[in-house]
Amino acid sequence: MSIIDFLIPPSEVSRRSGPHDKIVLSSRVRLARNLRSIPFPSHSKKADRLKAFEALMPVVRGLGQMGPTAFSESMDKLPALEKQLLVERHLISREHAAKNAGSGIVLNREESVCVMVNEEDHLRMQALQPGLQLRQAWMIIDGVDSALQETIEFAFAEKYGFLTACPTNLGTGIRVSAMLHLPGLVLAEQINQIIQAVNKLGLAVRGLYGEGTEALGNIFQVSNQMTLGETENDIVERINKVLLQIIEHEENARLAQLEKKPAVLLNHIGRAYGVLGNAWSISSKEALNLLSFMRLGIDIGLFRETPKALVDELFLRSQPAHLQLAHPLREKLGSDDRDLFRAEMLRERIAGFPKPDASSLRGSGGPVSDKGEI
Numbered sequence: 001m002s003i004i005d006f007l008i009p010p011s012e013v014s015r016r017s018g019p020h021d022k023i024v025l026s027s028r029v030r031l032a033r034n035l036r037s038i039p040f041p042s043h044s045k046k047a048d049r050l051k052a053f054e055a056l057m058p059v060v061r062g063l064g065q066m067g068p069t070a071f072s073e074s075m076d077k078l079p080a081l082e083k084q085l086l087v088e089r090h091l092i093s094r095e096h097a098a099k100n101a102g103s104g105i106v107l108n109r110e111e112s113v114c115v116m117v118n119e120e121d122h123l124r125m126q127a128l129q130p131g132l133q134l135r136q137a138w139m140i141i142d143g144v145d146s147a148l149q150e151t152i153e154f155a156f157a158e159k160y161g162f163l164t165a166c167p168t169n170l171g172t173g174i175r176v177s178a179m180l181h182l183p184g185l186v187l188a189e190q191i192n193q194i195i196q197a198v199n200k201l202g203l204a205v206r207g208l209y210g211e212g213t214e215a216l217g218n219i220f221q222v223s224n225q226m227t228l229g230e231t232e233n234d235i236v237e238r239i240n241k242v243l244l245q246i247i248e249h250e251e252n253a254r255l256a257q258l259e260k261k262p263a264v265l266l267n268h269i270g271r272a273y274g275v276l277g278n279a280w281s282i283s284s285k286e287a288l289n290l291l292s293f294m295r296l297g298i299d300i301g302l303f304r305e306t307p308k309a310l311v312d313e314l315f316l317r318s319q320p321a322h323l324q325l326a327h328p329l330r331e332k333l334g335s336d337d338r339d340l341f342r343a344e345m346l347r348e349r350i351a352g353f354p355k356p357d358a359s360s361l362r363g364s365g366g367p368v369s370d371k372g373e374i
Contacts, residue, residue, distance in 0.1 A: 034164065
């Protein structure tokens with residue numbers, strides 16, 4: 001079975017829900033581990049990487065958390081399109097997508113547990129949950145780690161903890177993160193202030209696909225930077241508290257925009273609706289940024305009886321690999337052809353959306369017509 005057939009359809013993925021999911025799209029806890037007896041991937045020869053791969057893949061596939069129907073494959077057997085698909089689902093890193101023989105992936109049916117073999121470390125295992133569920137994600141991946149330690153001897157030192165390829169992962173090897181949708185803070189021009197405050201707390205803020213990427217669609221990743229000197233539970237709890245504060249700031253920013261600058265907010269949402277519903281060519285970047293405002297419009301009640309899952313699905317389908325996969329002829333699309341096909345797909349889907357209805361905001365000072373529409 002190919003990964004295309006294995007992955008859950010975007011329409012189903014988008015219907016997942018969790019606590020605070022208007023703002024927190026997903027929670028992730030990742031652990032980095034290395035074998036004690038084999039050089040780390042970044043400093044090993046091909047023979048060593050293959051040795052680690054052959055030792056680890058069957059053990060990971062056999063984990064109870066993976067279940068009987070897990071997907072597993074060597075990276076050299078996956079076409080570029082399928083690798084990009086996994087990146088867009090945030091199941092593997094961009095760096096792992098560039099790997100070939102000697103690296104692999106194991107993914108459970110629910111897409112809640114994914115293990116990368118021979119990425120930067122021998123094992124990069126992660127648990128994913130919708131909404132703000134860091135504790136739940138930690139419990140899942142801790143179970144995976146405990147099961148592996150029954151049969152695998154990891155590189156560990158009493159003084160430093162688990163040994164990793166990157167010093168910032170030394171110790172617990174844990175990376176706790178969440179994907180946040182923060183259009184309110186961006187519109188209020190408070191996002192840089194929030195990022196600076198979060199950085200002072202020892203956390204990192206990155207873009208949609210992690211380090212070195214842009215915050216497309218007003219989506220930011222917040223994660224811990226250091227893993228040494230704190231227990232896993234302490235790190236999870238500390239980040240959870242910070243995320244709750246960011247959620248509060250985002251909610252306040254949205255309310256402030258509605259109360260003080262409703263015309264600006266409604267204009268962004270109305271223009272997003274208009275462009276997405278009428279454009280004949282649109283880039284991935286522009287589409288994601290406009291869909292961000294559509295999602296915000298749903299959150300504040302401008303699109304009545306329209307579930308945010310519809311916009312979340314379009315957010316996924318607008319990205320290059322998902323878009324390529326949806327093309328009826330499956331022929332490889334160039335950049336210009338993708339922009340045309342993306343616009344066609346969005347026009348068709350947005351045509352089914354109701355017009356933004358601002359009647360519920362009457363009296364807020366916003367530009368509401370007699371018919372209650374923007």
